[in-house]
Amino acid sequence: MQDALSWGQIILGIAARLVPVWIGLIAVFALSFTFKRRLGLYGRIFDSPVGMIGFAMVMFWVFVACFADIIITHDPLVQLSGMKNIVPGSPVKGMEGAYYLLGGDHLARDVFSRVIMGAREVLKIAPAATVVAFMVGITLGLPAGYIGGKLDTAISFGSNLVLAFPVILLFYLLVTPEIRDTGIPIVLAAILFIFPVIFLTILFNSRFFTNPKQRNIYVGVVLVIGLWAYSGLAFNADPLGVWSMDPNVLNVFVSVVFVNSPGVFRIVRGMVMDIKTRDYVAAGQTRGEGPWYIMLWEILPNARGPLIVDFCLRIGYTTILLGTLGFFGLGVSPESPDWGSTINYGRRLLAIAPHPAVVPALALMSLVLGLNLLADGLREESMKD
Structure with a gap:
């Protein structure tokens, strides 16, 4: 022996x-x-x-x-x-x-x-969900802060509604089987997953607007690959089966994006409202540059430092939230080796x-x-x- x-x-x-x-x-x-x-x-x-x-x-x-x-x-x-x-x-x-x-x-x-x-379970969800949340927050936060007015009021009101709700309780509601059966996670996925396609399309369109040939190539590639991935991830309708997401993973992923996006929006909006008063922004407006070019290629690069820092912190918060969901038995699957589920199983025998x-x-x-x-x-x- x-x-x-x-x-x-x-x-x-x-x-x-x-x-x-x-x-x-x-x-x-x-x-x-x-x-x-x-x-x-x-x-x-x-x-x-x-x-x-x-x-x-x-x-x-x-x-x-x-x-x-x-x-x-x-x-x-x-x-x-x-x-x-x-x-x-x-x-x-x-x-x-x-x-x-x-x-x-x-x-x-x-x-x-x-x-x-x-x-692998944690790092498969947390960084990707945070990236999507940032694309949602940036796409909404840039025009809200730069244009302001009724657009800012409407988006900020929706953001505040989500932020006012207790995070853990909101997560619990979004991933429970009863909510899943209503189809709400699919609706949220359809809304949230389109933002990366919108963000990248506007990004390349504004950058190469004066070069239609190059713009059409970049925008075309984004639309083809983006909408292909969107159909598979949001609706599990990819005919080639390349893009897909398990229903349990989709619920958790969408919940993470939905909860994190308002926080990113608030940060981006606040920074844009400050940066748009700078001289180089006024110079861009004088040169006749379009609003989206100024927002994406003049303002956003100058906000990258704080956004990168927040990105790292937000992955950490997301990791904790995923562990909390797993601890309560609401993770990706009951037998999953994710850390939250493993801690939950082990706590009963700590003594x-x-x-x-x-x-x-x-x-x-x-x-x-x-x-x-x-x-x-x-x-x-x-x-x-």
Whole structure:
């Protein structure tokens, strides 16, 4: 019979499984340090110790998600006989040389493998949903702040309605089966997912308006690919089956976008109202540049620093919200290895077996901490512009 591993052996075993992650981190840092003076704000992260530490923590989990299939030691959904609530480092019965490095949960599943796969579940939704939320917020916030008037009043009123509602309760309502059956998430997806297409279309149209041939190419590509993706993601109607989203994932994704968009809108609107009074904006108006060109190519680039910082922070908030949903059993699926669900399953046995809850909780904390440190580093460097 195999002996259980000591904590030293467990740590070495985990470090060995993470070799692809270490290689990825070394490669990224080596290239970034070599070319940091050519990489703008990203390169200046490496002049900030806080930003660099945060970047390393975030990239660690990014690489874990990318290489999860070769890092895990067991299928995160498979239950093995005799491994229920087993302590870290325990050998797997009937499998020579196999161990549960971080123990087993209440269903005899490998905690280490579930935490690793949980990183993929989190990073599959949080960044993409935040990007869509930013496109919604920017598309509405730019004209609201620049044009003002009744348009600003109407959009701000709708934004305030969403912001006034308790976030957790709003999430709970949007992802419950009863709301799902009404078709509201599909309606929200149809509305929210069209904004990236609108944003990119206006972006290229305003930039290349004086060059119709080049404009038609860019706008045409955006419309073809964008509407193709839109049909698949929003309505699951892609005839080629390239773009699709599981109904549970769609509900969570739409909820994240819907809740985050008003906050982005308020930030963009406020910054536009300040920047539009600058001299270079007045110069653009004097040259006869169109409103959307001024908003997207004069004002928005000068607001990029605070928006990048908020983007990092918002991914952290979204990660916490996803963990909260999973904790309440409202995540992407009941058997999903996402960190919130894993913490929920493990909390019931904290007194006798703390590792199933503590390990994913530490993983969630480290990712959010990394995002916050990265945002602090970006804020520090962006203020030097």
